Amino acid sequence: EAGVVQSPRYKIIEKKQPVAFWCNPISGHNTLYWYLQNLGQGPELLIRYENEEAVDDSQLPKDRFSAERLKGVDSTLKIQPAELGDSAVYLCASSSPGSSTEAFFGQGTRLTVV
Amino acid sequence: RKEVEQDPGPFNVPEGATVAFNCTYSNSASQSFFWYRQDCRKEPKLLMSVYSSGNEDGRFTAQLNRASQYISLLIRDSKLSDSATYLCVVNIGNQFYFGTGTSLTVIP
Numbered sequence: 025e026a027g028v029v030q031s032p033r034y035k036i037i038e039k040k041q042p043v044a045f046w047c048n049p050i051s052g053h054n055t056l057y058w059y060l061q062n063l064g065q066g067p068e069l070l071i072r073y074e075n076e077e078a079v080d081d082s083q084l085p086k087d088r089f090s091a092e093r094l095k096g097v098d099s100t101l102k103i104q105p106a107e108l109g110d111s112a113v114y115l116c117a118s119s120s121p122g123s124s125t126e127a128f129f130g131q132g133t134r135l136t137v138v
Numbered sequence: 139r140k141e142v143e144q145d146p147g148p149f150n151v152p153e154g155a156t157v158a159f160n161c162t163y164s165n166s167a168s169q170s171f172f173w174y175r176q177d178c179r180k181e182p183k184l185l186m187s188v189y190s191s192g193n194e195d196g197r198f199t200a201q202l203n204r205a206s207q208y209i210s211l212l213i214r215d216s217k218l219s220d221s222a223t224y225l226c227v228v229n230i231g232n233q234f235y236f237g238t239g240t241s242l243t244v245i246p
Contacts (some may be wrong), residue, residue: 055232064146066225066236067182080233115181119232124170127227127234129181 026050030116030130038138042104045133049097049118056093057127058101059115067115073099106137139164144226144237151216152245159211159240161226171202172227173211176239182225185211216244 029048037043049056054075059067070089071081075096084091088107093099103110113134117127144161151157163171171188186193188200188209199212209226221244226237 057234059236064238066142066144066238068236069233072233074232117234119234121232124187124229126172126184126187129183131181 028116028118028128028130030114030133032133033131034134034136036136036138037106039108040105042102043106043135044100044102045114045116045135047099047101047116047130049099049116050120050128053118053120053128054096055119055121056099057117057119058091058099059117061113061115061132067117070101070114103135106135108137111135111137140237141165141168141230141235142226142228142237144240146238146240148241148243150243150245153216153218155216155244156212156214157216157242158213159224159226159242161209161237163207163209163226163228163235165228165230166204166207168207168228168230170229171200171209172229172234173198173200173209174225174227174236176223176225178222182236185224213242216242218244218246220244 056073058070061067073093091101113132115132116130119127173185174182175185176182188202192201197214201210223239225239
């Protein structure tokens with residue numbers, strides 16, 4: 025079974041440029057998460073989708089970040105314009121229904137803003 | 139206040155040692171509990187779920203104390219391959235909250 029797939033793996037952009045990340049969750053997983061992870065920290069939630077609905081985007085900086093999950097399957101996360109402080113690893117995860125199930129992570133996109 | 143608090147370490151232990159990690163969580167409505175392992179420059183992966191009765195998987199033992207809102211992980215007979223960051227995770231309403239992670243290095 026294919027795991028969570030993310031692309032690109034690495035991205036280097038200049039500040040003020042736009043960038044987009046893509047995620048394809050595990051088939052059948054209704055819930056999709058975007059996390060941000062800084063060095064030495066645990067993942068921090070940016071947004072959670074249940075199917076195509078964003079049910080928690082309270083931690084998403086909406087002035088520059090946007091996300092979508094059309095058709096309730098794959099998802100994109102966009103930053104426009106990027107700032108130096110956005111350099112981090114962006115992780116996508118998915119889970120199946122039920123509070124006791126685990127979250128499965130993709131390999132992440134390592135973003136460097138220069 | 140963070141949902142999950144962990145001692146970031148680092149823990150440097152010799153091979154064969156026993157090491158314990160602890161974490162506390164703030165929300166009594168937390169429904170499920172996990173330990174994840176994260177290797178350097180890799181994604182987090184589930185190590186084990188944590189059940190109220192405590193559970194064991196080989197050299198790893200996890201405990202949950204709901205009254206004290208405390209979770210622990212014990213690693214016995216540490217191996218070099220156990221070197222990683224261990225993340226304490228709680229699930230509240232289908233939302234996963236992560237601790238900062240505890241770094242472990244097992245030394246030959």
